[in-house]
Every structure is written in structure tokens, then in C-alpha cells.
Amino acid sequence: MQSEASRFDRISALSGTVARIDGALKALGRPSIANADSAALVAVLAVFGVAANADTLNVTLMLLAVAILEVGSGLSLAVAQGMRHVPASSLPVILAPMATTIAATPVALATVAVEPKASTTVKAAAERIRQLAMQSGGTLSAASKREVARLADVSAPTAGRALAFLAASGAVVSNADGIVVRLAA
Numbered sequence: 368m369q370s371e372a373s374r375f376d377r378i379s380a381l382s383g384t385v386a387r388i389d390g391a392l393k394a395l396g397r398p399s400i401a402n403a404d405s406a407a408l409v410a411v412l413a414v415f416g417v418a419a420n421a422d423t424l425n426v427t428l429m430l431l432a433v434a435i436l437e438v439g440s441g442l443s444l445a446v447a448q449g450m451r452h453v454p455a456s457s458l459p460v461i462l463a464p465m466a467t468t469i470a471a472t473p474v475a476l477a478t479v480a481v482e483p484k485a486s487t488t489v490k491a492a493a494e495r496i497r498q499l500a501m502q503s504g505g506t507l508s509a510a511s512k513r514e515v516a517r518l519a520d521v522s523a524p525t526a527g528r529a530l531a532f533l534a535a536s537g538a539v540v541s542n543a544d545g546i547v548v549r550l551a552a
Contacts (some may be wrong), residue, residue, distance in 0.1 A: 404428070485532045488521075492529035495519045497538070500548045507548040515546060 405425040412419045485493070496519050500507035509515045516526035530546065533539045539548050 485528065488525060489528045489532055492519055492521045492525050493532045495521070496526075496529055496533065496548055500538075505549065509546045509548075512546065515548075 402425060405421045405428060408424055408428075409419045409421045496507065496515060499518055507515075507518070509518065512527045512530060513523050515530060516523040519526060519529070521529070530539050530548075533548060539546065
């Protein structure tokens with residue numbers, strides 16, 4: 368019985384402590400979420416006689432940033448799409464080159480030619496394969512890359528790279544019968 372009485376006394380003391388701490392926390396109020404920039408802006412606005420709350424100003428500034436990002440990107444997309452259909456002659460002199468560039472961009476990208484990259488060894492092997500085709504009347508037929516490598520006196524990987532280099536120029540045809548190198552007329 369005595370242990371239950373002492374337990375009740377401890378619970379009563381702890382309940383009183385919890386109630387005291389809860390009252391102190393309620394007196395402090397809600398914690399501030401404003402950053403230092405908002406607090407500084409509130410001080411500047413106070414100089415001009417405008418009363419503002421740092422928490423409200425902080426939320427307003429965040430919403431303003433989101434609105435600028437959303438509206439700005441949408442607006443620039445709309446302007447770019449709108450200028451695509453406007454003839455350059457109807458624009459002011461400053462905007463005409465930009466409209467011409469926007470309208471011509473897909474064509475310019477489609478006409479860029481990409482030259483394949485190859486080491487000097489691969490280029491030399493490709494030239495040797497071309498010479499072999501020339502000696503054979505303009506066409507060199509082989510059953511495999513290994514056979515092309517043997518004929519050109521290069522390694523099989525180098526022959527494969529040389530054939531890929533030649534294929535980029537349209538000189539190599541590969542099918543079920545093997546590899547055919549044809550020289551352009």
C-alpha cells in the first residue's frame with residue numbers, strides 16, 4: 368500500500384511539472400519561421416513607415432519566387448513559339464535576326480555533316496582496303512572481317528574499325544554473304 372501511495376505522489380509531482388512546462392511553452396507562442404532576409408526587409412519597410420510581419424513577408428516572398436519562375440518560363444516559351452510564325456520583315460530591326468535564327472534552326476541542325484573520327488592507324492587501314500578494292504576492279508568481296516584483316520595485313524579489330532570508317536562514307540555493304548567494299552564512281 369505504501370508503494371502505491373509513493374507512486375501516486377510521484378505521478379502528482381510529475382503532472383504538476385508537465386503542467387508548468389506546458390504553460391511556459393504556450394506563453395512563448397508559435398516559433399518564428401522567417402529568415403534573416405525577411406527580418407531585414409521588415410526593418411527597411413519600417414523606415415518607410417510600412418508595418419509588416421516577418422513571417423507573412425517570408426511566405427509572400429516564397430510565393431513571389433515561384434510565380435516568377437512559373438510565369439517567366441511560360442512567357443518565354445510563348446514568345447519563342449509566337450516568333451516562329453512571324454515573318455522577319457514585320458519585326459523591328461533588332462528582333463528580325465532572332466526570328467530568322469529561330470525559324471532556321473531545325474534546318475541548320477539537319478544539314479550539319481558529322482565526319483567520323485578515326486586514328487591514323489585506322490585511316491591507314493581504310494586506305495589499304497580502298498587500294499585493295501581498286502586493284503580488284505573497284506569492288507572487294509570478303510567473307511568476314513578476319514578475311515579483310517588478312518588481305519589488308521592488319522589486325523581484326525583494326526580492320527573492323529576501318530570498315531566502320533568506310534561504312535560511314537557509304538563504301539561498305541555488309542550482308543549475309545559477307546562484306547563488300549565498293550569504291551564510289
